[in-house]
Amino acid sequence: xxxNTNTPPPTTTTSTPSSSTVSRTVLLILRVxxxxxxxxxxxxLVLTKDDDADIKFKDIHAYRYMISTIVIGFAYNSLQIxxxxxxxxxxxxxxxxxxxxxxxxxxxKIISYFLLSGSAAGFGATEDLHRIFKAAEEPLNSxxxxxxxxxxxxxxxxxxxxxxxxxxxFALPKKAN
Numbered sequence: 001x002x003x004n005t006n007t008p009p010p011t012t013t014t015s016t017p018s019s020s021t022v023s024r025t026v027l028l029i030l031r032v033x034x035x036x037x038x039x040x041x042x043x044x045l046v047l048t049k050d051d052d053a054d055i056k057f058k059d060i061h062a063y064r065y066m067i068s069t070i071v072i073g074f075a076y077n078s079l080q081i082x083x084x085x086x087x088x089x090x091x092x093x094x095x096x097x098x099x100x101x102x103x104x105x106x107x108x109k110i111i112s113y114f115l116l117s118g119s120a121a122g123f124g125a126t127e128d129l130h131r132i133f134k135a136a137e138e139p140l141n142s143x144x145x146x147x148x149x150x151x152x153x154x155x156x157x158x159x160x161x162x163x164x165x166x167x168x169x170f171a172l173p174k175k176a177n
C-alpha cells in the first residue's frame with residue numbers, strides 16, 4: 001500500500017526579523033545607552049564638589065551648561081525611548097508619515113550636537129580652570145577629574161545619539177527627483 005497523495009513533505013521554517021524590526025531594536029538600545037550615559041554624567045556632575053576649596057559645579061558656568069544639555073537630552077531621549085518601545089512592541093509608529101521620520105532624524109541631529117557642545121564646554125572649562133588652580137597651588141585633581149568623567153560620558157551620549165541619527169536617516173522616505 002503506497003500513499004500517493006500530493007502533499008509536500010513537512011518543512012521547518014525559521015523566521016528572521018525584518019530589517020525594520022532590527023533597526024527599531026537597535027535604535028531602542030542606542031537610546032537606552034544614551035539615557036544611561038546621561039544619567040551617570042548628571043549624577044557625577046551634580047555630586048562634584050571640593051569642600052577644601054569650597055567650589056561646586058554650580059560655581060562654573062560651563063558646568064551649568066553641561067547640566068542643561070544633559071537635562072534637555074534626557075527630555076528628548078525619554079520621549080524617543082517611549083516612542084521606540086511602542087514601535088518595537090506594536091510594530092506601528094505613533095508619528096506616521098514623513099513628519100515622524102523627519103522628527104526622528106532632525107531631532108537626533110540637533111540633540112546629538114547639543115550634547116557634543118555641552119561636553120566640549122565642560123572639557124574646555126576643566127582644562128582652563130585646572131591650569132589656573134594648579135598655578136595657584138590648589139590642584140583640585142579630584143574635582144576636575146570628576147568633571148572630566150562627566151564630560152566623557154556626555155561625549156559617549158553624543159556618540160550613541162549620532163549613531164541613532166544614522167539609523168533614522170535610513171528610515172527617511174526616499175524621494176524621487
